[in-house]
Amino acid sequence: MSEYAAMLLDDPIWLIAVKGLMIFALCVLLTLMAIWSERRIVARMQLRVGPNRVGPFGLLQGLADGVKLALKEDLIPKAADRVVFILAPIISASTCFLAFAVIPMTGKVILFGEETVMQLTDLPVGVLYILAAASVGVYGIVLAGWSSGSTYPLLGGLRSSAQVISYEIAMGLSFVAVFMCAQSMSTSDIVAAQSQWWNAVVLFPSFVIYVISMVGETNRAPFDLAEAEGELVGGFHTEYSSLKFALFFLAEYVNIIAVSALATTLFLGGPSAPPGLGFTESWLGGWFTFVWSMVKVFGFFFLFVWLRGTLPRLRYDQFMKFGWKVLIPANIAWIIVVATLRLMTQQGASQFMIASFTGGVVLAVLIAMTLYESSKKRSEEAARYLPDLPEPSFPVPALPTRKEVGE
Amino acid sequence: MSGSELQPKRSDAIEKAAAQSVPATGQEPSGFFKQLQGFWVTFSTMFKKPLTIEYPEVKPEVQPRFHGRHQLNRYEDGLEKCIGCELCAWACPADAIYVEGESNTSENQVSPGERHAKVYQINYLRCIFCGLCIEACPTRALTMTSEYEIADDKREKLIWEKEDLLAPLRKGMLPPPHPMYPGADHHTYYRGEIKESHPSQEVKQ
Numbered sequence: 001m002s003e004y005a006a007m008l009l010d011d012p013i014w015l016i017a018v019k020g021l022m023i024f025a026l027c028v029l030l031t032l033m034a035i036w037s038e039r040r041i042v043a044r045m046q047l048r049v050g051p052n053r054v055g056p057f058g059l060l061q062g063l064a065d066g067v068k069l070a071l072k073e074d075l076i077p078k079a080a081d082r083v084v085f086i087l088a089p090i091i092s093a094s095t096c097f098l099a100f101a102v103i104p105m106t107g108k109v110i111l112f113g114e115e116t117v118m119q120l121t122d123l124p125v126g127v128l129y130i131l132a133a134a135s136v137g138v139y140g141i142v143l144a145g146w147s148s149g150s151t152y153p154l155l156g157g158l159r160s161s162a163q164v165i166s167y168e169i170a171m172g173l174s175f176v177a178v179f180m181c182a183q184s185m186s187t188s189d190i191v192a193a194q195s196q197w198w199n200a201v202v203l204f205p206s207f208v209i210y211v212i213s214m215v216g217e218t219n220r221a222p223f224d225l226a227e228a229e230g231e232l233v234g235g236f237h238t239e240y241s242s243l244k245f246a247l248f249f250l251a252e253y254v255n256i257i258a259v260s261a262l263a264t265t266l267f268l269g270g271p272s273a274p275p276g277l278g279f280t281e282s283w284l285g286g287w288f289t290f291v292w293s294m295v296k297v298f299g300f301f302f303l304f305v306w307l308r309g310t311l312p313r314l315r316y317d318q319f320m321k322f323g324w325k326v327l328i329p330a331n332i333a334w335i336i337v338v339a340t341l342r343l344m345t346q347q348g349a350s351q352f353m354i355a356s357f358t359g360g361v362v363l364a365v366l367i368a369m370t371l372y373e374s375s376k377k378r379s380e381e382a383a384r385y386l387p388d389l390p391e392p393s394f395p396v397p398a399l400p401t402r403k404e405v406g407e
Numbered sequence: 408m409s410g411s412e413l414q415p416k417r418s419d420a421i422e423k424a425a426a427q428s429v430p431a432t433g434q435e436p437s438g439f440f441k442q443l444q445g446f447w448v449t450f451s452t453m454f455k456k457p458l459t460i461e462y463p464e465v466k467p468e469v470q471p472r473f474h475g476r477h478q479l480n481r482y483e484d485g486l487e488k489c490i491g492c493e494l495c496a497w498a499c500p501a502d503a504i505y506v507e508g509e510s511n512t513s514e515n516q517v518s519p520g521e522r523h524a525k526v527y528q529i530n531y532l533r534c535i536f537c538g539l540c541i542e543a544c545p546t547r548a549l550t551m552t553s554e555y556e557i558a559d560d561k562r563e564k565l566i567w568e569k570e571d572l573l574a575p576l577r578k579g580m581l582p583p584p585h586p587m588y589p590g591a592d593h594h595t596y597y598r599g600e601i602k603e604s605h606p607s608q609e610v611k612q
Binding site: 041044046047048049097309310 | 445447448449450452453455457458459461
């Protein structure tokens with residue numbers, strides 16, 4: 001048990017309650033800020049200004065939107081299953097907060113005279129708990145889609161849940177290497193294990209895969225197929241309005257912040273300062289570490305916005321293919337490499353052995369890539385030749401490229 | 408007999424176009440780093456000046472020949488140019504203009520010549536700002552201004568009457584009705600030879 005975990009154990013009940021309240025307030029506040037900053041940043045990327053009317057710089061736009069949503073008419077479709085229809089947004093909005101319970105947001109600080117860490121609790125299986133909470137959140141989506149009693153929400157709900165579940169696998173696999181490095185699943189241990197090098201550097205492939213899969217996991221652009229307007233209107237929340245829609249909206253943004261915070265914890269050293277700035281960790285009685293964790297979380301949030309501003313939406317089959325045929329196999333291969341390297345160091349293999357193993361892996365990857373490229377080129381060549389088409393008969397005209405393709 | 412059968416219209420346009428075109432090979436894979444260029448585009452755009460015009464605070468400059476709201480012009484002595492001919496109403500594709508003409512009398516001389524508009528209405532709920540009315544106007548009585556803030560909250564308010572559309576009286580202009588400039592007729596007015604009102608025009612007859 002780490003030092004932090006012991007410290008958290010002797011927290012009095014009232015402190016735990018205060019922390020829970022603070023986490024909730026922080027999440028809601030961050031959501032409001034996230035909505036505002038996302039709209040402002042995307043606007044700037046598109047040479048627009050974005051919301052700048054409500055409050056200074058439009059900062060209160062999120063609040064105004066929330067009030068507007070709350071005052072709107074609350075519709076429940078006739079075909080909807082009323083109980084489940086109402087339950088679904090509640091499941092979504094309540095589970096999204098759960099992940100924050102195990103995320104450390106500061107180093108050691110003093111709160112109301114108690115020495116503690118801004119982290120609600122420290123479970124020995126903290127990260128698994130986050131995965132579990134995220135999985136329960138899927139119920140919100142799938143139940144919302146099903147209970148709406150309408151086609152588009154059903155399709156959108158199925159898509160969303162398929163997407164979240166598939167990317168959760170890639171996500172979970174990218175944790176494995178982290179667990180092996182930290183030899184623990186508790187978030188505070190993982191943060192402590194990164195005191196030398198951040199996992200983002202040591203386990204760079206895991207980091208990349210996690211960042212990709214967290215975008216897929218939160219249904220965000222370019223993986224926001226569940227709300228592909230042209231195909232599915234709004235996806236699973238098409239039939240929702242007023243506060244129930246606001247709950248989904250809240251859940252989406254809290255989820256984004258949660259996966260960003262998780263990425264910060266697992267790969268960027270959590271609340272610890274960036275290398276070279278370690279002296280800042282004692283500023284403000286340790287509270288300055290909160291700034292570092294927020295800076296890192298915002299960095300990930302900016303990445304989300306940047307992706308949204310840059311990339312077009314993927315096709316559903318491409319997205320699934322990418323998840324199952326690229327991310328998951330690559331992740332498994334990487335885990336095997338990490339495990340082998342770990343075992344070799346533990347059993348005292350020589351430097352030469354480790355170096356030659358690494359070289360062999362790199363060589364194998366290069367060969368695989370070359371083979372893949374050439375096979376792709378060959379299949380593309382083949383695709384250029386169309387089979388013999390029937391002679392055009394009026395009123396169907398000949399295909400324009402028919403002659404050229406045959407040549 | 409084959410004449411009863413539908414025959415395709417012969418044209419070699421498609422064949423010609425096909426001969427010139429290069430067959431598509433599907434998605435051309437571009438390099439990984441080339442794809443990353445898009446990220447730089449959006450990132451660098453953030454630091455450019457936005458194109459947005461903060462409208463209610465900053466009024467945009469419109470083009471010189473902007474089609475804004477209409478105006479009924481006056482001659483330099485204040486008489487109206489509109490002769491109530493209804494050509495604008497006839498030209499209007501949206502049927503937005505309603506004109507009722509009336510004869511000028513010596514007591515009620517509103518415009519030079521024989522006739523003037525008793526009623527002149529433009530319905531801005533219908534107007535499409537095409538400017539065909541301006542082209543139709545034989546006396547340049549009807550022109551368009553660069554004013555574009557016409558929106559209102561009542562349908563009735565969007566039917567503009569003659570008083571709303573008439574150009575303001577400038578220096579040297581007298582509010583009609585008043586007699587024409589001494590010794591002038593509508594030709595003189597039309598040629599623009601009347602530069603200001605004459606003291607005798609104010610005299611009520």
